[in-house]
Amino acid sequence: MDSSPGRILIVDDERIACRFFEEVLAKEGYATQSVQTGEEALRQAGEFPPDLILLDAMMPVMSGFDVVAALKADERTRRIPVVMVTALEDQASRLRALGSGAEEFLNKPVHRLELLMRVKNLLKLKRYQDALAEESGQYRETAARRSDQLQAVNLRLDELQSQLLQSEKLASIGQLAAGVAHEINNPIGFVSSNVNTLRGYVDKFVEALHVYAEAEPAMSDEWRDRLHTLRERIDLDYLIQDVRQLINESQDGIARVRKIVQDLKDFSRADQQQQREFADLHHCLESTLTIATNEIKYKADVVREYGDIPSVECVPSLLNQVFLNMLVNAAQAIKGDVRGRITIRTGCDAHDAWVEIADTGSGIGAEDLKRIFEPFYTTKPPGIGTGLGLSVSYGIVKQHGGHIDVSSVVGEGTTMRIVLPRVQPAAAN
Numbered sequence: 001m002d003s004s005p006g007r008i009l010i011v012d013d014e015r016i017a018c019r020f021f022e023e024v025l026a027k028e029g030y031a032t033q034s035v036q037t038g039e040e041a042l043r044q045a046g047e048f049p050p051d052l053i054l055l056d057a058m059m060p061v062m063s064g065f066d067v068v069a070a071l072k073a074d075e076r077t078r079r080i081p082v083v084m085v086t087a088l089e090d091q092a093s094r095l096r097a098l099g100s101g102a103e104e105f106l107n108k109p110v111h112r113l114e115l116l117m118r119v120k121n122l123l124k125l126k127r128y129q130d131a132l133a134e135e136s137g138q139y140r141e142t143a144a145r146r147s148d149q150l151q152a153v154n155l156r157l158d159e160l161q162s163q164l165l166q167s168e169k170l171a172s173i174g175q176l177a178a179g180v181a182h183e184i185n186n187p188i189g190f191v192s193s194n195v196n197t198l199r200g201y202v203d204k205f206v207e208a209l210h211v212y213a214e215a216e217p218a219m220s221d222e223w224r225d226r227l228h229t230l231r232e233r234i235d236l237d238y239l240i241q242d243v244r245q246l247i248n249e250s251q252d253g254i255a256r257v258r259k260i261v262q263d264l265k266d267f268s269r270a271d272q273q274q275q276r277e278f279a280d281l282h283h284c285l286e287s288t289l290t291i292a293t294n295e296i297k298y299k300a301d302v303v304r305e306y307g308d309i310p311s312v313e314c315v316p317s318l319l320n321q322v323f324l325n326m327l328v329n330a331a332q333a334i335k336g337d338v339r340g341r342i343t344i345r346t347g348c349d350a351h352d353a354w355v356e357i358a359d360t361g362s363g364i365g366a367e368d369l370k371r372i373f374e375p376f377y378t379t380k381p382p383g384i385g386t387g388l389g390l391s392v393s394y395g396i397v398k399q400h401g402g403h404i405d406v407s408s409v410v411g412e413g414t415t416m417r418i419v420l421p422r423v424q425p426a427a428a429n
């Protein structure tokens with residue numbers, strides 16, 4: 001704290017009065033400065049606010065009352081205590097002095113001790129007020145900071161809550177999907193086996209029909225005619241050809257349902273039986289690229305930006321599915337005649353390894369982005385997408401203790417980043 005008891009601005013048009021105040025105050029250690037006009041007083045007070053102002057009421061041009069009013073109207077000088085010095089004895093003038101905003105008043109001729117007492121008390125009061133003001137300023141600042149922090153925490157909470165909701169939603173849909181998959185598995189199993197048997201029976205029927213046809217020349221005219229009419233009526237040759245096609249299509253359909261069922265199971269909990277091992281992710285990516293070649297080669301060039309990554313503890317066959325889904329999605333997002341690019345990047349830090357699959361495709365709009373991991377969410381025409389690729393991938397990556405980050409710009413492309421812990425936590429094994 002300042003060792004000087006205070007700095008006082010003396011305002012009086014009479015130099016003699018100024019000198020008197022200076023002397024009395026300087027003896028007590030106060031720093032003083034004197035000015036002779038109200039305008040000068042306002043200028044000084046605004047630029048170098050003193051701790052107290054001793055102000056003569058009766059001055060030419062600008063009276064002390066006007067000066068106080070101006071001081072109290074200015075934010076910079078509002079809190080400086082003012083002692084009004086007046087030669088006016090009457091009650092009305094005293095009241096005017098106080099009413100104008102001055103904290104104290106003194107009658108001329110000023111008594112030395114009275115002056116010092118009033119100055120001392122006012123300065124003490126001002127110190128308290130200043131301390132209070134500073135404290136409340138700090139308090140306001142802290143409160144504002146806290147409220148900013150609170151707002152940030154709230155935002156983060158909202159974010160976490162929606163992430164939680166999303167993963168809970170996916171988990172419960174996953175359970176539902178697993179239940180449905182289980183229910184479908186049995187009937188599709190016997191339908192599949194029956195269709196296989198049916199194919200065998202049909203082959204035998206057709207064989208028998210051929211033998212009957214060969215026997216036709218040996219038949220009577222009447223039977224031959226009947227058989228001929230029947231064959232024409234039911235279009236037997238077409239039936240024989242079509243029944244095989246129907247069976248083929250049914251078998252395709254069954255295979256597709258089987259794949260969906262398998263995908264649903266993978267999504268809910270990728271097969272628990274599979275063993276984890278330390279695998280080379282570049283190797284996984286390469287073997288998956290081979291499978292995806294047909295999807296990619298007419299549409300995009302593949303650019304590899306592989307980093308130096310160690311083996312990662314995982315179930316490689318499952319990760320291959322993830323990579324396949326992402327590569328196929330990337331290729332499908334590249335539309336039109338312009339050849340696109342799919343860039344595969346890898347890298348790691350001390351804890352995680354990551355794989356990025358970036359395409360120069362159509363990108364994903366904000367509304368779609370919220371839903372792409374939901375099972376059956378697809379923007380592709382029927383027959384092209386079932387909407388399970390990413391939901392399955394999500395389940396697999398989550399099962400590995402990792403996560404998928406997506407960034408996308410509509411019209412520019414999408415980057416999927418798969419982050420996987422290099423080593424699985426012991427409890428997860």
Ligand SMILES: Nc1ncnc2c1ncn2[C@@H]1O[C@H](COP(=O)(O)OP(=O)(O)OP(=O)(O)O)[C@@H](O)[C@H]1O
Nearest residue numbers: 329330333372378379380385386387388389390414
């Ligand atoms: N790289 C990408 N670029 C643009 N859109 C994408 C990309 N990857 C996914 N999407 C969007 O997310 C949706 C869901 O993807 P997901 O792989 O789950 O299903 P799908 O590709 O539509 O069908 P499926 O993979 O089952 O054949 C897609 O329909 C597409 O709209």
Ligand SMILES: [Mg+2]
Nearest residue numbers: 325329389390
């Ligand atoms: Mg897909």
